[in-house]
Amino acid sequence: MSPRARPHFCSLDAAMDVLSGKWKILILWELREQPRRFGELRRLVPGISEKVLVQQLRELEADGVVSRESHDGAQPRVEYSLTQAGLELTKALQPLTDWSLRYLVRV
Amino acid sequence: MSPRARPHFCSLDAAMDVLSGKWKILILWELREQPRRFGELRRLVPGISEKVLVQQLRELEADGVVSRESHDGAQPRVEYSLTQAGLELTKALQPLTDWSLRYLVRV
DNA sequence: CTGTATCCGATCTGATACTG
DNA sequence: CAGTATCAGATCGGATACAG
Numbered sequence A, B: 001m002s003p004r005a006r007p008h009f010c011s012l013d014a015a016m017d018v019l020s021g022k023w024k025i026l027i028l029w030e031l032r033e034q035p036r037r038f039g040e041l042r043r044l045v046p047g048i049s050e051k052v053l054v055q056q057l058r059e060l061e062a063d064g065v066v067s068r069e070s071h072d073g074a075q076p077r078v079e080y081s082l083t084q085a086g087l088e089l090t091k092a093l094q095p096l097t098d099w100s101l102r103y104l105v106r107v
Numbered sequence C: 001c002t003g004t005a006t007c008c009g010a011t012c013t014g015a016t017a018c019t020g
Numbered sequence D: 001c002a003g004t005a006t007c008a009g010a011t012c013g014g015a016t017a018c019a020g
Helices: A011-019 A026-030 A038-044 A052-062 A085-092 A094-103 B011-019 B024-031 B038-044 B052-064 B085-090 B094-103
Strands: A066-070 A078-082 B068-069 B076-080
Touching: A011 A026, A011 B024, A011 B094, A026 A038, A026 A052, A026 A066, A026 A078, A026 B011, A026 B094, A052 A066, A052 B024, A052 B085, A066 B068, A078 A085, A085 A094, A085 B094, A094 B011, A094 B085, A094 B094, B011 B024, B011 B068, B024 B038, B024 B052, B024 B068, B024 B076, B038 B076, B052 B068, B076 B085, B085 B094
Parallel strands: none
Antiparallel strands: A066 A078, B068 B076
16 A cells, blocks of 8 residues: 555655556556557566555556556456556656766666 | 666666666765765664665676775775766656656655 | 675465366 | 466665664
């Protein structure tokens, strides 16, 4: 769950908490241009288990960066997308990506 | 240690790895304006154990964002400071802090 | 003062099987 | 299709004692 039990020492700490989780960055990345269905995300994030995918999506949703929309019919169909906050978050991460390219070299 | 065993999927992922650790953000914050001695950091980061402080400092050092300088005499004396990469990293985190203030409200 | 060495519990992640 | 349930393994962080 998020906010996780841990207290925050500063606002940056709180933001990091939103991103803490092995796959969250990748999930946000896959949602950056369009909504994705659960099954799509499972394919786009190779190696993640269903349990963990659901869990990380729930946390991102609880933190207000992802929204979940369920269109149900004969076949269940659920779409996940970035909220405004989520979109702004991906933008706020750009300098960090640049820093990484400059100083970490390795990818 | 860092880079930790985990493979990275993108450069942002690599940057997040540098910051992953319960106290690293706080340690970087305390080093942002001046070098600090081990004992100072222990006091400035309340609640951290010596073991974990050393560990996180070693990882930050391995990732090239913190440098350690040992001036030894009768009393051991060690100073930690930000490298150029570390300083740039703190700057790259500013938009994330702003995002947090705008969208998370809580601190 | 600046660390090491242990041990332990909490948390996180993964594999697998199953359900509406 | 979109999840839940369960169990196990790995990793992380914390407490404490001790050392150079």
